Amino acid sequence: MDVARSLILCTVLAACLAHTAAQWNPGTATFYGGPDGSDTMGGACGYGNLYNAGYGILNAALSETLFKGGASCGQCYTISCDGSRPGGEYCKPGTSITVSATNLCPANFALPNRRLPAWEHIGVYQAGVIPVVYQQVKCWRSGGVRFSIAGFNYFLLINIQNLSGSGSVGNAWIKGDNTGWIQMSRNWGANWQALSGLVGQGLSFAVTSTGGQYIQFLNVVPAWWKFGETYTTNQNFYY
Structure with a gap:
């Protein structure tokens, strides 16, 4: 796997993507936590309660390379499951989701499967890891900094x-x-x-x-x- 371009989708949808604006990049995604999104709170960006900080539960936990020591915290990415690659049978064709980077997610391909609402926007719950394509996009927030x-x-x-x-x-x-x-x-x-x-x-x-x-x-x-x-x-x- 090309670590520099991989990302690991973690959570209710916590995702792991990379930063190459206006360009789709290949990666992989997995998930963690329960369906209420409570496991996405806190994290390596230090936002604490993600509702209070303005991010909600559609969040991304980036791979170590993409996290860049915290420099990517808050960035937004659109992710789509890639049905053309191995594991693509778990994709939902034509679906995508946009998430915010709020955490660090070191690669772990032995994570348990759990049925999560945001994850199921792009993949089926039986899959532990799915192939994705992603790109950084402009963030739209409610209110000020x-x-x-x-x-x-x-x-x-x-x-x-x-x-x-x-x-x-x-x-x-x-x-x-x-x-x-x-x-x-x-x-x-x-x-x-x-x-x-x-x-x-x-x-x-x-x-x-x-x-x-x-x-x-x-x-x-x-x-x-x-x-x-x-x-x-x-x-x-x-x-």
């Missing part, structure tokens, strides 16, 4: 959620009422860190999407914020 704050004192960990357009974060900055712009670095998944003492200051953010669009989210967080809170904006990305 969200910033969830964790950490303590001089360590801020910001989970950046619900991006439209390319769906994922390329670079991020934070600004307190009494500071200039401070560049953050990726800690893990969709979590970005700042080693700064910003408690007691109102916060603004700036984000460049992996599609190259730059947006400033000014005065998003009031000075009385607390760790564990999430703040929603009215701005989002187009690309």
